[in-house]
Amino acid sequence: MTLHMRPIQTSHATPPGRVLYQSQPGEPGREWFVYRPASARPGGPLLVVVHGIACNPAEYVFRMADAAERRGVVVAAPLFAKGAYGQYQQVIDPRSGVRADLALLDIITEVARATDADDERVHLFGVSGGAQFAHRFAMMHPEAVASVGLAAAGWYTFPDAEQAWPLGLAGHPLGVEGVDPAFLDLPWRVFVGERDVERDVSLRKSDALDTLQGRDRLQRARAWVEAMRARGADVSLTLIPDTGHALGRAFERRALADLILDPVAPELSGAPLKAVPQETRQ
């Protein structure tokens, strides 16, 4: 069946209080879902949530909307369709060279323009494959990032100048200047289900990877956090109880949205920022 459709472009301002889909032309096209709280103020924070291979950006925006409304935080979630962006998890698709980082920078600019949110530095949160993207994006563009949250990444790029990209930073596709060490100065938070220990089909597996990072997402998260701390980075690790790799229910049972947004902005009632412990169970 043939689709007869022209792209729907963004309007001048994003109306508040609704989850919306917007897009812009580009190569590939830029697509995202956004929620602009009615409570948002000009220059307020922007949280970008990046989906995993489930390709469910709208779901994350819906799950974040209430908590975002209580804090006046604009939430945007890019859509990185596999057909257009390939292995966006690695930021630059190794086959096509398509750069998801440039797409996200475009999206941030447009969302900030249409919502009056702060686009100088955004808060970045990624889930699973989106967490892979998020930490690699922050390594490449630390100047664009205010904080980074990573949930259940399958594997990581370690802050290791000797290890080849994408396991480490050597031979980065953008060259040695492609990685700014300022990423080590960002506040990082890592989340993983304490039962996320299955070696499921979506988990990348190899002897080398298992040896370097661990056999499952829990082990790999701990190994990466240790490596980042060894380089002096401020990284917290939060284990989500009774949770495997599926984080959807954690949004309901564990108020994951609040956990993600607490450090981004306080509730508008005046609730203070909550301190994030170095390793904790939520």
Next chain:
Amino acid sequence: MTAENTVSATAAIETFPASRMRGRAGRLDSERLAEARKAFTTRNVDFRQARRLLTGVAPTAGDLVLARVEAVGHHTKLELASGRRAKLYSGDEIVVAYGARYAPDQFHADVPPSLDACDLIAGGGLAGRVIARHARAGRPTRIQPHGLLADADGAPLNLRRFALNCPPMAKRAVVAAVCGTSMNSGKTTTAASLVRGLKLAGLRVAGVKATGTGSGGDLWSMADAGARRVLDFTDMGHASTAGLPPEEILRVANGLIDLASEGGADVVVVEVADGLLQEETAALLSSRAFAARIDSLFFAAGEAMGALAGVQWLNKRNLPLVAVSGLVTCSPLGSAEAARATGVPVVGVEELENGLAAKLCLSVTDGARRAALG
């Protein structure tokens, strides 16, 4: 103890001074009621309240009637409350609701003025009097009413008594409505595809059939596609919506959206029955209050010409039309014609289920979008 076992078997015959007509409230045999097949339209009824059998009155829409199948015709099966479609035999006793029907592909029927023999006008369980029928529709299944079910005081049991309570305005869900050129233009398929696509996008979806004739088919279709909750106008106390005044149609539609939003649905998919030229459908879609409730509108068309006429009709009313769908999308040529003629995206089942549902339901629908579409 079953509900039916509590029905009184000893009530004496008495005169019932109903406001609309004098009637006689007689004994209702509890075992007889227990054995009667109860139609889909009666699924919210508390049959423990049925204590008498009322005769000699004029039925009104929504009244429950105990009837005997005289001759099986067009409808050979009756959809039960469970959704099972039970084969009908002459002599079966059934409980259905009176109602009117407007179905261009089947029957045009009204509520008869008496409890004389009448017709089974819908498989979901509607009793009525056929005024006209489609050339391909067979003679209706003929039923003989025994009487209206009534409570201990002799007051007839009507579906309105068992309507669900509408909650106070729940958290506002996104509302995606589906309407079409006519009956059988692909509205139900479009609605199911939307539900499926939204669910696959990770969203919580509820389904509503706002108008039409009481039958579970459309609801089961949305439930099968992944809707967490499905509701129709029978939940608001109507066996059908044919002939209801516009203000009641609006109350029903908005009440169903509120009910469906309960429990945290992200999106409510609302199917509006029949075509744009049907009186109640036209009234609902012309209502500013309804337009204010819907965020996106899908138009299911049978073919390209119908798509064009429908798009023009909807645009005149400034409705948030986002796509043409339906039977026309089965034809690549028809799809291309419709897209050229309307300037509106034409989308089929596959596109809706594989990513477009969420995009379209959540797309901006203001003047900028129209400008972008050219």
